[in-house]
Amino acid sequence: MPYGERWRKERRTFHQHFHQGVVDRYQPTQIREARRCLNRLLADPDDFLHHLRHTFAAAVMNIAYGIDVLTKDDPYITTAEIAIGSLSESSVPGAFLVNQIPILKYVPTWFPGAGFKKKADYWRQVSDDMLNKPFETVLENMASNRGTAVPSVTSKMLQDLPVEGDNTDQFELIKHIGAAAYSGNSDTNLFQTVSAVQMFFLAMAKYPQVQARAQAELDEVVGSSRLPEFSDRPRLPYINAIIMETLRWQPVTPLAFPHCSTEDDEYKGYFIPKGSVLFGNTWYILAILHDPEAYPEPERFMPERFLKDGKINANASDPGVAAFGFGRRICPGRFLSDRAMFSVISSVLAVFNITPPLDERGKPKALEPAMTRGIVRNVVPFHCIVRPRSSAAAALIRAHGE
Template identity: 50%
Template sequence: MDLTTSQLYLLTGVTLLGLWATSTRKSRSNSNRLPLPPGPKGYPVVGNLFEMPREKVWLLYDRWHQSYGDMVYYEVLGQPILILGSLKRTNDLFEKRSSNYSSRIQKLPMILDLMGAGWALAFMPYGATWRRYRKAFHEHFHPNIVSKYQPIQAEAAKTFLHRLFASPDHFMDHIRHYFAGSIMEICYGIAVLEHNDPYISIAKEAIAGVAEAGVPGAFLVDLLPVLKYVPSWFPGAGFKRKAARWRAYIREMLERPYHRVKRELEAGNARPSILQSMISKLPGESDPKRAEAEKMAKAVTGAAYAGGSDTSIAAVQAFFLAMAMHPDIQRKAQAEIDAVVGQDRLPDFSDRAKLPYVNAIVKETLRWHTISPLGEPHMSTEDDEYDGYFIPKGTLVIGNVWALMHDPNAFVDPSKYEPERYLNLKDTNGRLDNTIRSPGAAAFGFGRRICPGRHLVDASLYMAVSNVLAVYNIKPPTDNEGNEVKLKAEVTGGLLSFMVPFKCVIEPRSSVALTLIQGV
C-alpha cells in the first residue's frame, strides 16, 4: 500500500486521536481511583517521547530510579511503560504474578511485521503456542540434556585456542567462531568452515538486526504503526530498507540449515543434532499438522542459535577486556587452575566444582557487563493493583537488569570488576558465596520468560574462560613508545550490549602452554 504525504498525515492524526481515546478509556477502568506509579510527567498525547535517548536508555532509567524509586511509570504516545528497578519488584510481578506479566507486546511492527521475527520464542505472546514451543525447546536444553553437549563444547574450545594462537589480533572473530561453531554442531550437526562460513555470516547479520530493532521505540514505526505502509522510497523510510535486508537474513538463517539437514536425512548421512531429531519425528507430508511442526523445528533451533551465540559472544568479549585490565585477577585464576588441573592438560567440566575463582569470574563478567541491560519487556494482560498503585492492562513492564546488577545495596562498588565478591572469604576453601545476588537472578530474564538456553550458555562460558586462562596471558596493547595503553570499558546500546571494539595482546603463558595449544 503506497501513501501520499497527505494520506500519511491524515493516518498519523487518526492514530494520535486513537491513542488519546485509548488513554481516556484506560483511566476509566481504574475503578478504585488508585494512582499510577510515580514517574516523570509527560506532555499530552506524546507523553515522554522527547526524553527518550536513542541508546543506553537504562542510564536514563537509573536516574529516574534515583528520583522516583524502584518503580517508575511513564507513557510514550499512549503506551504505558513501567520500569522495575529492584529484585523485590521483579519477583513480585514476574514471579508471584506471572500469569499476568508473562506476555509480550505485539505492537512492534518493525521486528514482528516488517522483519518477520514473530516466530522467535522471545517475541511470542504468552499462550498455548508459546507453551508448546517452550516445551519443545526445553526438551533439548534442560540441565540433564545439556551435559550431553559437553564433548562438542570441549572440542570447540580447543579449536578456539588454536585460532587465538594463529591470529590473536582477530580474537573477536574467533570468539564468534567458537560459540557459533558449537551451537551449529549441537543444533544442526553442521561443522562450520574455518574462515568465511556462510552460516555464521548470515546469522551475524540477522542477529544484529534483531538486536537493533528489538528495543521498543527504537524505530518510529513502533510508535506510529501506520508508518509501516509507507513505501521504501519515501523520505525518512530508511527503516523499510533496513527491515527488508534484515528480513532476508532472518529467513535465510532459518531456512538454509533446515533444508540442508533435511536433504542429508533423506540421503541417510545426517549427523546427530537437535534438528535431525525433530525432523525425524515430523508428521507425514500429507498430515495437516506437518507445516506447524516444521515451523516449530525451525524456530526452536533458530532461537537456540540466535539467543545463545550473541549472548555468549558479548560475555567473552567482556572477559577478555576485564583480564587485560586486571592482571592480578588473571594471575589468581591461573594459579587456581595450575593447582587443581596442572599444566599438562586443559580444564574440563569435571574440574568446574574445584575452580571457585574461575566460576566467580564467569559470574562477575555477567554482572559487570550487563549483556541485555533491559531484557525483553513483559506485558500485563489485565488491569492490576499493586502496592497501592494501578497498573493498566497492556502496560509494557521492563525489568531493569542493569540496575539489578549494579545495585549498590547488593554490591559494594558495583562498577568495579571484582570476582572476589562471589567468594565466601570465611571459607578456607574459598567456595562460592551463594548469598550474593547471582547474575542468574536477572541476566537471563525473569519468571516464566527466563531464557531456557541459559544452562548451555553457562557451560560454554565456563569452558571458554577456563581454557583461555589455562594457556594464555591477556594484556593491554602498547603504544609506539612501548607504554601500555589504558583500556576502558565502553559499551554499545541496543537490545544486546557489546563492548566497543578494543585491542589486547594474547600470548601463550609458557613453552608448556604453547605445547598444549599446538597439541589440540
C-alpha cells in the same frame, strides 16, 4: 511471539533438549570448539574478538544442526549475525519513527522517511533464511543418507516424527527450536554470551591480579600437562566466580526485548492498556547488579565477592538470575551458555596471558569497558595482547589441534 499455546509448546520442546539435566551431553562439542579456539588464538591472536564469535557460533550450530561452519565468512553465521543485529536495532525505543506514529506504516516504500520499510523487508528475508536454510541442510543430509544425519537436536526431532501423516506443523516447530538454539528465543541469546566473554578478555587485561589468581588455581587443580575438563569444574571455585562476575560487571542487556500486552492489566496501581509495548527494564537490573550494598565497589571486577571459605558462597546474590532474564521469558538456553563460558574461559586462562596493549613508549594502555547501544549491547572493539604463558603451553595447544 505472544504468550499462548504455541509459545508454551515451543518452550516445552526447547526445554526438553536444553534443560540442566541434558545439556551435559553437549560438552564434547563445547570442549572441541574451545580447543579449536585456542589454536586460532595461537595462530592469530590479534583477531581474538572474531575467534570468540566463531567459537560459540560453531558450537551451537553443531549442537542444533550438526553443521560444521567455515572458519571465515560462514554464510550461516553471517546470516544469523545480521538477523540478531536487526532485532537489536529495531527494538531500541525510539529507533524508528513509525513506532511513535503508527500511521506511517501505510506510506509507500518510496516515500521520504519510509526507509524503515526497506530495512524491514531485508531483515524479514534474512530472518527467514536463518530459520529455513540450516533446517533445509539437515533435511538434505538426511535424504542423501537414507534418513540419518549428523547427530543434532534438529535431526533427532526429525527422526522422531511419524513416517506417515502430515508433519507440516511439526516441521515449523522443529525449525523454530533450531533457530532458537542459535539466535535465542527469549531475552538472551548466543551473541550475549559472546559479548560477555569478550568483556572477560578486557577484564583480564585490566585486572592482572585476578588473572594470576585464576591461573594459580588452574595450575594447582589441572596442572600444566593437560587442558581443563568439565570434570575439573567443582574444584575450580575461582573460575566459577569469574564467570559470575563477568555476568555482573557489564550486563549486555540494558533493556529486555519488548513484549506487547494481550489484554488490559493493572500492575501496582498502574493501568496498562491492551496492546501496550512493555520493556523489562534491565537498567533496573544493572542497578541491582551495581548496588554497593549487595556488591561493594561495584565498578571493580572482583570475583572474590562470590567466595566464602574458598567456595562459592551459597548466600551470595547470583547475577545470572538477572543476566539471563526473568519470569516466563527467562532464557531457556542459560545452562548451555554457562557451560560454554566455562569451557572457553578456563581453557584460555590455562594457556594464555592476556595483557593491555602498549603505547608508543612501551607502557600499558588503560582499558575501560565500553558497550554499543542496543537491546543487546556488544563490546566496543578493543585491543589486547594474547600470548601463550610458556613454550610448553603453546605446545599443549598444538597437541590439541586438528
